[in-house]
Amino acid sequence: xxxxNVYYLGQTIAVVVIIxxxxxxxxxxxxxxxIARAELTLNMWMQAGAAHYSFVDSxxxxxxxxxxxxxxxxxxxxxxxxxxxxxGYAIGAHEAAFMLHTRNLVEAAAYDRSEGLSRMYxxxxxxRKWWRLRREYEYDPRFRAIIDAMAxxxxxxxxxxxxxxxxx
Numbered sequence: 001x002x003x004x005n006v007y008y009l010g011q012t013i014a015v016v017v018i019i020x021x022x023x024x025x026x027x028x029x030x031x032x033x034x035i036a037r038a039e040l041t042l043n044m045w046m047q048a049g050a051a052h053y054s055f056v057d058s059x060x061x062x063x064x065x066x067x068x069x070x071x072x073x074x075x076x077x078x079x080x081x082x083x084x085x086x087x088g089y090a091i092g093a094h095e096a097a098f099m100l101h102t103r104n105l106v107e108a109a110a111y112d113r114s115e116g117l118s119r120m121y122x123x124x125x126x127x128r129k130w131w132r133l134r135r136e137y138e139y140d141p142r143f144r145a146i147i148d149a150m151a152x153x154x155x156x157x158x159x160x161x162x163x164x165x166x167x168x
Contacts, residue, residue, distance in 0.1 A: 069124040
């Protein structure tokens with residue numbers, strides 16, 4: 001065997017080892033992606049839960065949110081600002097979850113939970129009014145369509161209930 005043949009044999013063995021290493025790393029990469037997705041999902045749940053809890057973590061905050069969400073009386077200008085910012089955060093968190101979900105970076109259940117929170121807020125007439133005023137502010141069109149559909153669903157339901165009460 002010549003030196004040149006030994007060289008070619010060594011190169012062939014090196015290529016085989018490199019290819020085998022790449023195949024060995026592939027499952028590890030998939031596992032790492034699964035772990036990252038799980039961590040991102042957990043992080044999203046924890047942050048959203050903490051944020052939404054912070055909206056009602058004192059008697060004063062809980063009373064304010066109850067009054068604001070249930071359309072009980074008018075809000076002062078500072079309360080309107082506060083409420084608008086809380087809704088901006090809540091809907092923004094849902095949009096962030098939507099974006100992560102469309103990229104398959106979080107579990108569907110995490111996105112569904114975020115959507116459920118938006119659905120809960122959109123039951124309020126005051127929230128739907130806020131959404132109609134804010135919907136054009138740089139929201140992703142696909143996300144805007146989801147929120148529009150929810151808002152329209154509750155508008156239709158409220159209209160039907162109002163008509164039924166008027167007939168009774």
